Amino acid sequence: DVKVTQSSRYLVKRTGEKVFLECVQDMDHENMFWYRQDPGLGLRLIYFSYDVKMKEKGDIPEGYSVSREKKERFSLILESASTNQTSMYLCASSSRGLAGVGGHEQFFGPGTRLTVL
Amino acid sequence: AQTVTQSQPEMSVQEAETVTLSCTYDTSESNYYLFWYKQPPSRQMILVIRQEAYKQQNATENRFSVNFQKAAKSFSLKISDSQLGDTAMYFCAYTGTASKLTFGTGTRLQVTL
Numbered sequence: 001d002v003k004v005t006q007s008s009r010y011l012v013k014r015t016g017e018k019v020f021l022e023c024v025q026d027m028d029h030e031n032m033f034w035y036r037q038d039p040g041l042g043l044r045l046i047y048f049s050y051d052v053k054m055k056e057k058g059d060i061p062e063g064y065s066v067s068r069e070k071k072e073r074f075s076l077i078l079e080s081a082s083t084n085q086t087s088m089y090l091c092a093s094s095s096r097g098l099a100g101v102g103g104h105e106q107f108f109g110p111g112t113r114l115t116v117l
Numbered sequence: 118a119q120t121v122t123q124s125q126p127e128m129s130v131q132e133a134e135t136v137t138l139s140c141t142y143d144t145s146e147s148n149y150y151l152f153w154y155k156q157p158p159s160r161q162m163i164l165v166i167r168q169e170a171y172k173q174q175n176a177t178e179n180r181f182s183v184n185f186q187k188a189a190k191s192f193s194l195k196i197s198d199s200q201l202g203d204t205a206m207y208f209c210a211y212t213g214t215a216s217k218l219t220f221g222t223g224t225r226l227q228v229t230l
Contacts, residue, residue: 004161031216040126042208042222050216058217090162094216105152106218108162 023091032074123221140209
């Protein structure tokens with residue numbers, strides 16, 4: 001079974017703190033993604049990565065950065081946490097597939113519920 | 118840009134009954150995929166069913182089936198013989214030439230006795 005793990009289920013941080021959210025997948029997937037989930041807004045893509053050391057901005061990258069030094073690990077960084085970043089953060093991974101075309105299932109981690117006070 | 122719309126924020130169905138969740142999307146691409154994902158309370162998001170746009174036949178997975186209307190850009194999910202374990206948030210999602218998903222806002226389904 002594909003397994004995507006996230007470092008914390010619940011996290012409480014103070015405004016201005018630097019926050020690291022870690023995600024690890026064990027299926028040798030090329031693609032990894034970070035989403036935030038808010039009630040009434042669904043899932044919104046923050047950043048994604050197609051390969052090691054590669055990253056692409058998603059729909060809401062402001063206030064976030066990412067790091068992918070190893071294929072299995074994708075980190076989301078909040079440089080200076082703010083209260084409007086209180087949310088559920090979901091990590092996902094997928095294979096690229098032979099043709100490199102979308103359509104491959106994304107496998108999700110359990111999520112990290114981050115509260116910024 | 119592609120958009121996905123789920124117009125039913127909440128739905129309720131009795132056990133053993135059938136329920137249909139609606140989804141519409143907007144795209145100019147000809148080759149794309151549509152998904153329904155399920156997020157049970159406090160549990161991980163999992164794939165329910167997938168549809169490839171160039172396949173006219175509607176996808177089916179056990180009690181779950183879709184009604185894919187390409188011209189109308191509609192992609193509804195039908196759950197037959199609803200079970201208590203079907204209680205979850207359901208998200209419709211789209212992906213085209215890139216590997217990233219665009220999600221709808223979700224439908225919260227409650228299955229009752």
